[in-house]
Amino acid sequence: MAGKAWRSAILNLLRTWLSGKDKIKAQEVSWAVGAVKKGTPQARTFTRGIQTVTLIPGDGIGPEISTAVMKIFEAAEAPIQWEERNVTAIQGPGGKWMIPPDAKESMDRNKIGLKGPLKTPIAAGHPSMNLLLRKTFDLYANVRPCVSIEGYKTPYSDVNLVTIRENTEGEYSGIEHVIVDGVVQSIKLITEQASQRIADYAFEYARNNQRASVTAVHKANIMRMSDGLFLRKCREAAEKHKDVKFTEMYLDTVCLNMVQDPTQFDVLVMPNLYGDILSDLCAGLIGGLGVTPSGNIGANGVAIFESVHGTAPDIAGKDMANPTALLLSAVMMLRHMGLHGHAKKIEAACFDTIRDEKVRTKDLGGNSKCSEFTEAICQRVRDMQ
Amino acid sequence: MAAHSAVLSMSKIINPFWGGRLGNTVKVFGTTLTSHRNKTLLTPPPAKYGGRHTVTLIPGDGIGPELLNHVREVFRFSCVPVDFEVVNVNSALETDDDMNNAITAIRRNGIALKGNIETKHTMAPSVKSRNNLLRTSLDLYANVMHCQSLPGVQTRHKNIDIMIIRENTEGEYSSLEHESVSGVVESLKIITRNNSLRIADYAFKLAREKGRRRVTAVHKANIMKLGDGLFLQCCREVASGYPDITFDSMIVDNTTMQLVSKPHQFDVMVMPNLYGNVVSNVCAGLVGGPGLVPGANYGNAYAVFETATRNTGKSIAGKNIANPTAMLLASCMMLDHLKLYDHATMIRHAVLKTMNETRLHTADIGGQGTTSEVVQTIMRIIQSGGQLTTEL
Numbered sequence: 113m114a115g116k117a118w119r120s121a122i123l124n125l126l127r128t129w130l131s132g133k134d135k136i137k138a139q140e141v142s143w144a145v146g147a148v149k150k151g152t153p154q155a156r157t158f159t160r161g162i163q164t165v166t167l168i169p170g171d172g173i174g175p176e177i178s179t180a181v182m183k184i185f186e187a188a189e190a191p192i193q194w195e196e197r198n199v200t201a202i203q204g205p206g207g208k209w210m211i212p213p214d215a216k217e218s219m220d221r222n223k224i225g226l227k228g229p230l231k232t233p234i235a236a237g238h239p240s241m242n243l244l245l246r247k248t249f250d251l252y253a254n255v256r257p258c259v260s261i262e263g264y265k266t267p268y269s270d271v272n273l274v275t276i277r278e279n280t281e282g283e284y285s286g287i288e289h290v291i292v293d294g295v296v297q298s299i300k301l302i303t304e305q306a307s308q309r310i311a312d313y314a315f316e317y318a319r320n321n322q323r324a325s326v327t328a329v330h331k332a333n334i335m336r337m338s339d340g341l342f343l344r345k346c347r348e349a350a351e352k353h354k355d356v357k358f359t360e361m362y363l364d365t366v367c368l369n370m371v372q373d374p375t376q377f378d379v380l381v382m383p384n385l386y387g388d389i390l391s392d393l394c395a396g397l398i399g400g401l402g403v404t405p406s407g408n409i410g411a412n413g414v415a416i417f418e419s420v421h422g423t424a425p426d427i428a429g430k431d432m433a434n435p436t437a438l439l440l441s442a443v444m445m446l447r448h449m450g451l452h453g454h455a456k457k458i459e460a461a462c463f464d465t466i467r468d469e470k471v472r473t474k475d476l477g478g479n480s481k482c483s484e485f486t487e488a489i490c491q492r493v494r495d496m497q
Numbered sequence: 498m499a500a501h502s503a504v505l506s507m508s509k510i511i512n513p514f515w516g517g518r519l520g521n522t523v524k525v526f527g528t529t530l531t532s533h534r535n536k537t538l539l540t541p542p543p544a545k546y547g548g549r550h551t552v553t554l555i556p557g558d559g560i561g562p563e564l565l566n567h568v569r570e571v572f573r574f575s576c577v578p579v580d581f582e583v584v585n586v587n588s589a590l591e592t593d594d595d596m597n598n599a600i601t602a603i604r605r606n607g608i609a610l611k612g613n614i615e616t617k618h619t620m621a622p623s624v625k626s627r628n629n630l631l632r633t634s635l636d637l638y639a640n641v642m643h644c645q646s647l648p649g650v651q652t653r654h655k656n657i658d659i660m661i662i663r664e665n666t667e668g669e670y671s672s673l674e675h676e677s678v679s680g681v682v683e684s685l686k687i688i689t690r691n692n693s694l695r696i697a698d699y700a701f702k703l704a705r706e707k708g709r710r711r712v713t714a715v716h717k718a719n720i721m722k723l724g725d726g727l728f729l730q731c732c733r734e735v736a737s738g739y740p741d742i743t744f745d746s747m748i749v750d751n752t753t754m755q756l757v758s759k760p761h762q763f764d765v766m767v768m769p770n771l772y773g774n775v776v777s778n779v780c781a782g783l784v785g786g787p788g789l790v791p792g793a794n795y796g797n798a799y800a801v802f803e804t805a806t807r808n809t810g811k812s813i814a815g816k817n818i819a820n821p822t823a824m825l826l827a828s829c830m831m832l833d834h835l836k837l838y839d840h841a842t843m844i845r846h847a848v849l850k851t852m853n854e855t856r857l858h859t860a861d862i863g864g865q866g867t868t869s870e871v872v873q874t875i876m877r878i879i880q881s882g883g884q885l886t887t888e889l
Binding site for chain 1: 616618625672680684687691720723753758771775
């Protein structure tokens with residue numbers, strides 16, 4: 113299925129050449145040639161040999177859930193080798209805060225990373241670690257697939273959607289001023305380049321993952337220029353990807369319909385703030401941040417997959433944590449790398465264990481320890497071999 | 498204000514000399530003027546003669562005109578002493594003349610009932626949203642929405658009762674945008690201390706009036722430290738003056754997550770403009786959809802009533818399938834504001850009875866009924882209530 117992308121690119125090129133109407137852009141030609149040469153621009157196949165992945169365990173329950181994921185991957189015999197690194201902010205030359213150079217070098221080399229929850233420092237003098245990582249690797253797209261977990265009952269069933277959120281600009285640009293005493297201005301920045309990048313990524317993702325439609329979420333009736341620009345770029349990207357259906361919907365209509373019937377949505381693409389709210393809304397539909405995977409895609413082919421819950425310092429070290437979120441993010445990582453077989457195996461084992469209800473961690477309503485839960489999944493995976 | 502102080506000082510001078518007679522007139526006149534200053538937030542406009550009120554009606558686009566026609570039908574049938582002054586706004590035109598007429602009409606009457614006016618975003622960015630223009634010109638700073646689960650409507654969550662108070666004039670909806678460099682657009686979100694204090698004050702006053710125990714401020718101050726930080730600070734300041742009401746705050750993404758899993762923890766919520774949009778739509782969805790919840794926009798001098806989620810409903814316009822409940826309940830809120838409590842209770846009771854008992858539902862809540870059928874049923878229930886009505 114993924115291979116068909118280059119075929120349609122060649123066909124499109126031939127069509128425009130034969131029709132002679134529009135000039136073929138050089139970019140399109142090189143894209144098509146590249147697609148033929150490399151296969152598809154997005155999904156990589158690493159089935160030959162062992163792939164090294166940078167693992168950032170994180171704080172709080174981070175180390176225990178990372179160990180759980182490593183154990184499960186070992187049981188599944190996934191061709192992954194882990195390189196553990198720590199990210200604590202250090203001050204580089206010129207007083208600029210940055211991540212440790214060995215972590216950066218490891219990520220740049222491996223291109224794929226898995227990250228546990230990081231502590232957000234209050235009054236530590238430096239910005240949050242997540243923000244630092246985002247800036248260092250230009251992680252422009254945050255992808256959160258929200259799929260209802262069969263074993264974990266919520267009022268909403270059959271949720272199957274993906275939220276793709278622009279991660280670098282928008283309302284979170286952090287540019288604020290006090291104009292006069294008592295009047296504060298916050299700037300929301302929308303640029304053509306970032307909007308184009310995220311729109312293109314959304315359609316690529318839809319194509320590579322066999323999703324039928326992409327919906328752009330906006331508030332262009334109120335924020336005419338900014339969301340209008342975002343919408344224009346989405347429309348342009350839709351033109352380039354005619355095989356994926358494109359719709360646009362107001363943010364309030366999406367929220368209204370999401371809580372009544374979430375099955376009508378497929379892939380949603382949106383700027384930063386709306387993405388933040390909607391992705392958490394969708395996470396709430398399937399059961400919360402403890403079971404939601406997440407991936408951040410950056411420029412230069414970097415991708416960091418993470419669990420989005422907190423560090424839970426109150427249960428750290430007590431073997432009570434739920435590794436599901438990190439595990440599902442790791443499964444997302446396997447799919448990104450093209451290791452679909454292993455991904456399916458591990459995901460099925462995880463869902464079966466949760467559905468079985470015999471070994472569940474406390475947050476899912478059970479009484480088991482993290483290690484017991486992990487062992488149950490490992491056992492299932494081994495049985496599947 | 499100057500006249501008032503002049504009158505008071507006059508009364509102080511006159512009183513010792515004239516004692517009862519002239520001094521009384523001045524005192525009475527003076528008290529009328531002082532009471533003007535101590536006006537509560539919700540003072541209705543004075544009735545014209547005959548005890549009949551005049552209300553501005555703005556049909557808007559989509560399903561607005563048909564729903565408001567039904568409202569007029571029900572009012573005529575129930576002999577409600579309200580005359581409607583209809584002002585049409587053509588959303589296709591680029592000039593603001595229509596809107597200015599509407600705003601003048603509302604200033605004259607003090608109260609309005611409106612449908613949503615469509616904003617075509619294919620037009621130039623200088624043509625602002627008409628609804629937004631109305632809210633800011635009349636300084637309707639508080640948007641109040643009361644989300645209550647109706648027993649007759651099937652939803653995933655039961656027994657929800659949340660009041661949402663949303664700042665209506667500033668925040669992300671300031672419509673201040675510019676393209677500083679080609680390809681880079683900046684949109685300004687403005688938060689002011691005055692407006693934040695005003696809305697927080699309104700929220701706490703309303704909570705106290707309705708006997709609510711808790712007010713939650715929704716914000717994103719961890720990211721927008723100055724803007725939402727100021728809003729939160731203002732809320733805390735006002736909260737300190739109401740020790741009987743618990744105050745807490747929650748970040749907006751966590752709020753939406755909690756709303757879909759555990760909505761019963763919320764009581765009264767207060768928030769800036771954009772988060773208000775998201776949260777009010779989520780709550781409307783939780784109780785059954787956009788056709789069920791009425792909304793009100795209050796300012797110090799004016800009040801405008803409409804459906805809470807402000808949908809134009811273009812796709813169902815003219816098909817007789819729209820749900821009239823939201824607009825009818827909004828008109829009842831308007832009657833309450835006009836102090837016509839009996840009529841308001843009568844119509845509201847009929848609407849809720851149709852919704853909960855007869856189970857005649859329109860398509861948006863899973864039924865088969867048409868709008869006219871629902872309205873006919875409502876009018877029949879009003880008639881059977883024994884009140885004075887016109888012919889059916």
